[in-house]
Amino acid sequence: QQQVKQSPQSLIVQKGGISIINCAYENTAFDYFPWYQQFPGKGPALLIAIRPDVSEKKEGRFTISFNKSAKQFSLHIMDSQPGDSATYFCAARSGNQGGKLIFGQGTELSVKP
Amino acid sequence: EADIYQTPRYLVIGTGKKITLECSQTMGHDKMYWYQQDPGMELHLIHYSYGVNSTEKGDLSSESTVSRIRTEHFPLTLESARPSHTSQYLCASSARDGLSGANVLTFGAGSRLTVL
DSSP, rough: OOSSEEOOOOEEEETSOOEEEEEEEOTTEEEEEEEEEEEESSOOEEEEETTTOSSSSEEEEEEEEEEHHHHHHEEEEESSOOOGOOOEEEEEGGGGGOOOEEEEEEEEEEEEE | OOEEEEEEEEEEOOOOOOOOEEEEEESSSEEEEEEEOTOOEEEEEEEEEETEEEOOOOOOOOOOOOOOTTTTTOOEEEESSOOOGEEEEEEHHHHHHHHOOEEEEOOOOOOOEEEE
C-alpha cells in the first residue's frame, strides 16, 4: 500500500524551464513533508520541507506548494539547471508513527542544456 | 562532508554467504534507520532504532537483522544472502530540527549489494 504517490517517474526539462513534481497522500495524520534530492552514487539529502499549516515555502529556486484539502503537494524548480539533474523524492511523516518518513517512488529529473 | 559512513560501498558475493553492512555516524544521533532502495528508485524502511539496545522492523519485511550496541554504530547482517537481496541499502540517522521540530534524516552514500 503506497501511502505517498509521486509523479512523474521521470522528467526531462530544458535549461531555464520549470520542473514540477507532484505528490499525493491519504493519511491525514501526516504533519511534515520534506523533499530529498539524490545524485548518482550519493545518498538522498534534504532539499526543502513544509508543514501543513502553510500553503507555500520558497528557498531560492525551489518552492513547495501544499494543498491540504486536496492532500497534495508539489515541488517546483524554477530556472532549472543541468546541475539540478538528480532523483527527487517526496516524503511524509506521521507524528503517531514515531516520526518515521514514508517516501514516494522518486522522480528522475534530467535538465538538458 | 559526510557524517554518516557506510562500508562497503559495493559488494558482490555468492549465494549463501553471510554479509554485514556497516554504518557509523559521528553526530551523536539517537535515531538510526536502514532503507532499501530498489533499482526502480523507491525507498523502503526495513529497520530502525531509537537508541542503544532498541531495534524495530520497518514497513518492508526483510530477512536481514540489525543491532545497536553503541550509539554511533548500526550494522545490518544477512546470514545467508540470496539473489533476491540484491539492492542498494541506505543507512540514515536523524536529529530533531530546532526550527521545525521535525526529524531531519541524514543519509549515508549507500551500500550496493549484488548477490550472484
